[in-house]
Amino acid sequence: MRKYIFIFKTTFLESLQYTLNIILGFVSFFVVLFVFLNLWQYIYADSTNLISGYSMEQMIWYVIITEIIFFGTRNRTLTGQMTSDIKSGTIAYNMNKPYNYIYYIVSRHLGEITLRFFLYLGIGILIGYHFVGGLAGFQAVNLILIVPVFLLGTLINSFLRMCISILSFWMEDAGPYHWIYDKIIIVVGTLFPVEMFPDWAQPLIKFSPIYVVTYGPAKLVIDFSMEMLWRVLLAQGIYLGITIIIITVMYQKGVKKLNVNGG
Amino acid sequence: MKAIQVKNLSKTFKVKVKEKGFRGSMSSIIKPRYKSILAVDNISFEVEQGEILAFIGPNGAGKSTTIKMLTGILYPNNGEVSVMNINPCAKRKQLAYKIGTVFGQKEQLWTHLTPYDNFKFFGAIYDLADTVIEERINELKKTFELEEFINTPVRNLSLGQRIRCEIVASLIHKPEVLFLDEPTIGLDPVVKENIRELIKKMNREYQTTVFLTSHDVGDIEKLCKRIIIVNHGRIVLDDSMEHLKYHYLNKKIVEVKMKETVDFTAEEGITVLKSKGGNLKLAIDTTKKKINDALRLIDADNMIDINISNVPLENIITEIYRENKVLL
Amino acid sequence: MLTAAKQQGKVLLLSVKYNIMRQMTNRAAFITNITFMILNNATFIIQWMILFHLKEDIGGYHMNDVMVLWGLAASTYGLSHIFFQTAYNLPDLIINGKLDSYLVQPKNVLLGVISSGTNTSAIGDLLYGYLIICIFRFSIVNLLLFTLFSITGALILTAFAILTGSLSFWIVKGDMISGNLHSVLLHFSTYPDGIFKGIIRLLLYTLIPVGLIIYLPVKMILRFDPFTLLLLLGFTVLIIFLAFFVFYKGLRRYSSSNLMSARI
Structure with missing residues (x-):
C-alpha cells in the first residue's frame, strides 16, 4: 500500500506544475454547465415549482455536482495512456516491476486528478451560489458521510474506464467504447436524476454505473437521507467488487496473450 | 550559369527562455523573455549549374537554416538569395517547380501507398498531365531500378528502398536543383553506396545541381x-x-614493419606516432621533407611491409571544426 | 487562373482519397469507428426524449426540430473533419515547425495543410446527419437544402478553426485558446438558441458563429427565406477570405520568424 500512496503523492506534486493548463481547461466545463443551466432555467421558467419532486435550485445543484464529477475526474492516463501501454507492449516492461500495474495506474490517475477535482469543485460551488444561491436543507455534518461515497464513485469510475481500456489487448481501437461510456455518463447521467426517466427506464438506470458514479453522490448532497446512503454504499460495494474481479481476470488473460504472441 | 547565388545572408532566431515551475510559466506568458541566436552570420557563396556541393558543419552550425532560406521556407533577416534566378521568399511557388527537396528523416511519402501511387500524387502536385506522369515514372523506374518494388506499399519497404523512393519522388518534376538534407543518415554501408550511386547518376543524366548536407x-x-x-x-x-586535399594532405602516414627497431625521432619533418619493436607509424610533413627523401631513410633490405596513406578526410574536417577559423 | 484552381482541386481530392484509403487499411477499426460514432450521436436522442417529456417546447423547438438541428450539426462537423481535419491541428503544426514541407510545394499552402489528414469517425457523423434528416424531415427540397447548409456550415467551421488556429502564429498557448473556442462552438451547436439570452445570444451570431453555421440554416429548413440565404452565403465567402488573409499574414511571420526553438 505504501508504494501506491507514494506514487499518488509524486504524481500529485507533479500536477501542481500544470495548474495554469488546468485553469485554461475550465472553459469546456463552464460552457457545458452554462448550457445545462440555461436549459433548466428555460424548462423551469413557466411551470410549477417541482419537476419529478425536484425544485429548480436542487436540479441546478444536481447538474453542477455531476459535472464536477465528470470533468474533475477525466484523465488521459486511464484511456489513451493505458491503451498505448498495451498496444506498444510497454505493459510488458511494467510486469517485472515490484508493483501491480492496475493499482499503479489507479494511484497515478488519482494523483493526477486530485488537484483538478478540487479546482473544479471550488469553481462549481461559486457558479452554483452565483446562479441559484445556497442549497436549502443542506447540512455540512452530512459531508463526513458523503465524502466516502464520492471516493468510491471515483474509484469505480476509474475501474470501469480501465475495463474498457484493457479491451485493447484484443481490439484494434478501444476509443469508440470510451465515447459511448462518456456519452452514457454525460448525456444520461449528469443532466437528470433517475426520477425523471420514464417509469420503464428507471430500474435500468438504477442498475447502471450512473447510479453509483454520478447519481448517488449528487443525490446525497441535494437530498440527504440515511436510507439513501446505505443503498448507494451497498451498490457501490457490489460494483467495486465486480469491477475489480473483471479487471484482474481480464488483465491476467491479456498478459498471457501478450506472452504467447511475444508482444 | 549560376544555380544558386547567396550574398551576405544572415538569420537571427529569438529563443524563449523559460523559467521553471508555476511562477515561471505564469511570467513567461505575461512577459516572455527571449535571447537572440545568430544562426546564419553573413555568408556568401555561389553554386554552378550541374555542380554537386557539400554543405557541412557540426550540429547547430546553421546548415538547415541555410537550406530553409534557399527553399523559401524561412525568410532571411539580411542578404540576398537567388536560386535559378528566383528570389525564394518573393516567388516561393514559382521556385517550387524548379527545385526538389529531401529532408533526411522527415518522410514525405504516404506510407500506406505504393511508390507508384506516391509518384502519381507528387506528379499531380506539380501539375503534370497523367500521360506525362506515366512516362516520367517509367523513365525513373528504369533509370533507378525500382521495378522490383514499385507496387509494394512504402511501409513494407526496407529503409534503403524507402529513401530511394523519397529521392526519386522529388525528381518527378525534373527539378533543376535538388536539396538533400542528410540523405544517408541511418543507412548501412551498402545502402549508402547505393544512394550515392543514385545521386551521381541523377547528376549525370539530368545535370541536376545538388546541394547536399551530410555528416557522412x-x-x-x-x-x-x-x-x-x-x-x-x-x-x-x-x-x-x-x-x-592538396592543402591538408601535406601529411602522409607511413606504417612500416622492420626486422629491427629504427629511430627516426631526430629527423626533421618526421613525427613518430607509434613505435613498438619493429612496427613504426610515422607522420611525414611533406612541406619539410619530401616523401621520396623520407622513404630513402628506410632501409629497404630490412623492411617486411609498408603502407603509405593520407590523413583521413574525417580527421581534417574535425580539425577544421575545432580551429574554427578561415585557414586558406 | 481557372486551370490553377482545377489543378488545386485535383490535388485536394487526391489527398482526401489517399487519406481515407489509409484509414481503411484497418477495416475493422474503420467500421467500428464509424458505427460507434453513429451510436454515440444517437445517445442524445434519449436526452431529448426525456427533456421533451418534461416540457413540450424548449427554446421554441419541438422534438423534430431539435433532431434537424442535431443532424445538421453532425453532418457539418463530419464534412469539415473528413476534408479538413488538419485545420484543427494547426497550432501543433505551427508551434513545432511542421509547415515546412508544405512550403516547398508549388501549391496553396493553406489548402495543402488542411487537407493532409482525415478523421474516420467524422464519416459516421456525416452519415448520421443524413440518417436523421431522412427519418425526421424527408423531402427532396429538404435534402438539397440540408446538403447546401452542411457545405456552408463546414466551410465556416473550417474557416473558424483556421482563424483561431492561426492565433498560434502570434500567441503563446494559442493552442489552448483555439481548442477551447472550438469546444465552445460545438457545445452550443446542439442546443436550441432560444434557451440563450442577451449577450450570449449576440456572441453566437458574431464571435462564435454557431448562429450562422447551425441556427439560421435550421430555421431555413423549417421555413425558407431567400434573404437569410443570401446573408449566409455572403458570410461564408467573407469568413473564408478572412481565414486565408489571416493565415497568410501569420505564415509570413512564420517564415520571417524567430518564434521557434525547434527550427534552427
Whole structure:
C-alpha cells in the first residue's frame, strides 16, 4: 500500500506544475454547465415549482455536482495512456516491476486528478451560489458521510474506464467504447436524476454505473437521507467488487496473450 | 550559369527562455523573455549549374537554416538569395517547380501507398498531365531500378528502398536543383553506396545541381567536387575537394614493419606516432621533407611491409571544426 | 487562373482519397469507428426524449426540430473533419515547425495543410446527419437544402478553426485558446438558441458563429427565406477570405520568424 500512496503523492506534486493548463481547461466545463443551466432555467421558467419532486435550485445543484464529477475526474492516463501501454507492449516492461500495474495506474490517475477535482469543485460551488444561491436543507455534518461515497464513485469510475481500456489487448481501437461510456455518463447521467426517466427506464438506470458514479453522490448532497446512503454504499460495494474481479481476470488473460504472441 | 547565388545572408532566431515551475510559466506568458541566436552570420557563396556541393558543419552550425532560406521556407533577416534566378521568399511557388527537396528523416511519402501511387500524387502536385506522369515514372523506374518494388506499399519497404523512393519522388518534376538534407543518415554501408550511386547518376543524366548536407564524410568524398564548411553560422571553408586535399594532405602516414627497431625521432619533418619493436607509424610533413627523401631513410633490405596513406578526410574536417577559423 | 484552381482541386481530392484509403487499411477499426460514432450521436436522442417529456417546447423547438438541428450539426462537423481535419491541428503544426514541407510545394499552402489528414469517425457523423434528416424531415427540397447548409456550415467551421488556429502564429498557448473556442462552438451547436439570452445570444451570431453555421440554416429548413440565404452565403465567402488573409499574414511571420526553438 505504501508504494501506491507514494506514487499518488509524486504524481500529485507533479500536477501542481500544470495548474495554469488546468485553469485554461475550465472553459469546456463552464460552457457545458452554462448550457445545462440555461436549459433548466428555460424548462423551469413557466411551470410549477417541482419537476419529478425536484425544485429548480436542487436540479441546478444536481447538474453542477455531476459535472464536477465528470470533468474533475477525466484523465488521459486511464484511456489513451493505458491503451498505448498495451498496444506498444510497454505493459510488458511494467510486469517485472515490484508493483501491480492496475493499482499503479489507479494511484497515478488519482494523483493526477486530485488537484483538478478540487479546482473544479471550488469553481462549481461559486457558479452554483452565483446562479441559484445556497442549497436549502443542506447540512455540512452530512459531508463526513458523503465524502466516502464520492471516493468510491471515483474509484469505480476509474475501474470501469480501465475495463474498457484493457479491451485493447484484443481490439484494434478501444476509443469508440470510451465515447459511448462518456456519452452514457454525460448525456444520461449528469443532466437528470433517475426520477425523471420514464417509469420503464428507471430500474435500468438504477442498475447502471450512473447510479453509483454520478447519481448517488449528487443525490446525497441535494437530498440527504440515511436510507439513501446505505443503498448507494451497498451498490457501490457490489460494483467495486465486480469491477475489480473483471479487471484482474481480464488483465491476467491479456498478459498471457501478450506472452504467447511475444508482444 | 549560376544555380544558386547567396550574398551576405544572415538569420537571427529569438529563443524563449523559460523559467521553471508555476511562477515561471505564469511570467513567461505575461512577459516572455527571449535571447537572440545568430544562426546564419553573413555568408556568401555561389553554386554552378550541374555542380554537386557539400554543405557541412557540426550540429547547430546553421546548415538547415541555410537550406530553409534557399527553399523559401524561412525568410532571411539580411542578404540576398537567388536560386535559378528566383528570389525564394518573393516567388516561393514559382521556385517550387524548379527545385526538389529531401529532408533526411522527415518522410514525405504516404506510407500506406505504393511508390507508384506516391509518384502519381507528387506528379499531380506539380501539375503534370497523367500521360506525362506515366512516362516520367517509367523513365525513373528504369533509370533507378525500382521495378522490383514499385507496387509494394512504402511501409513494407526496407529503409534503403524507402529513401530511394523519397529521392526519386522529388525528381518527378525534373527539378533543376535538388536539396538533400542528410540523405544517408541511418543507412548501412551498402545502402549508402547505393544512394550515392543514385545521386551521381541523377547528376549525370539530368545535370541536376545538388546541394547536399551530410555528416557522412563518405558522401562528401565520393560525391562532391566542392565543399563548404560552416560553423557557428559562418563559412569557415569554401574550396574544391582537390584543393582541400592538396592543402591538408601535406601529411602522409607511413606504417612500416622492420626486422629491427629504427629511430627516426631526430629527423626533421618526421613525427613518430607509434613505435613498438619493429612496427613504426610515422607522420611525414611533406612541406619539410619530401616523401621520396623520407622513404630513402628506410632501409629497404630490412623492411617486411609498408603502407603509405593520407590523413583521413574525417580527421581534417574535425580539425577544421575545432580551429574554427578561415585557414586558406 | 481557372486551370490553377482545377489543378488545386485535383490535388485536394487526391489527398482526401489517399487519406481515407489509409484509414481503411484497418477495416475493422474503420467500421467500428464509424458505427460507434453513429451510436454515440444517437445517445442524445434519449436526452431529448426525456427533456421533451418534461416540457413540450424548449427554446421554441419541438422534438423534430431539435433532431434537424442535431443532424445538421453532425453532418457539418463530419464534412469539415473528413476534408479538413488538419485545420484543427494547426497550432501543433505551427508551434513545432511542421509547415515546412508544405512550403516547398508549388501549391496553396493553406489548402495543402488542411487537407493532409482525415478523421474516420467524422464519416459516421456525416452519415448520421443524413440518417436523421431522412427519418425526421424527408423531402427532396429538404435534402438539397440540408446538403447546401452542411457545405456552408463546414466551410465556416473550417474557416473558424483556421482563424483561431492561426492565433498560434502570434500567441503563446494559442493552442489552448483555439481548442477551447472550438469546444465552445460545438457545445452550443446542439442546443436550441432560444434557451440563450442577451449577450450570449449576440456572441453566437458574431464571435462564435454557431448562429450562422447551425441556427439560421435550421430555421431555413423549417421555413425558407431567400434573404437569410443570401446573408449566409455572403458570410461564408467573407469568413473564408478572412481565414486565408489571416493565415497568410501569420505564415509570413512564420517564415520571417524567430518564434521557434525547434527550427534552427
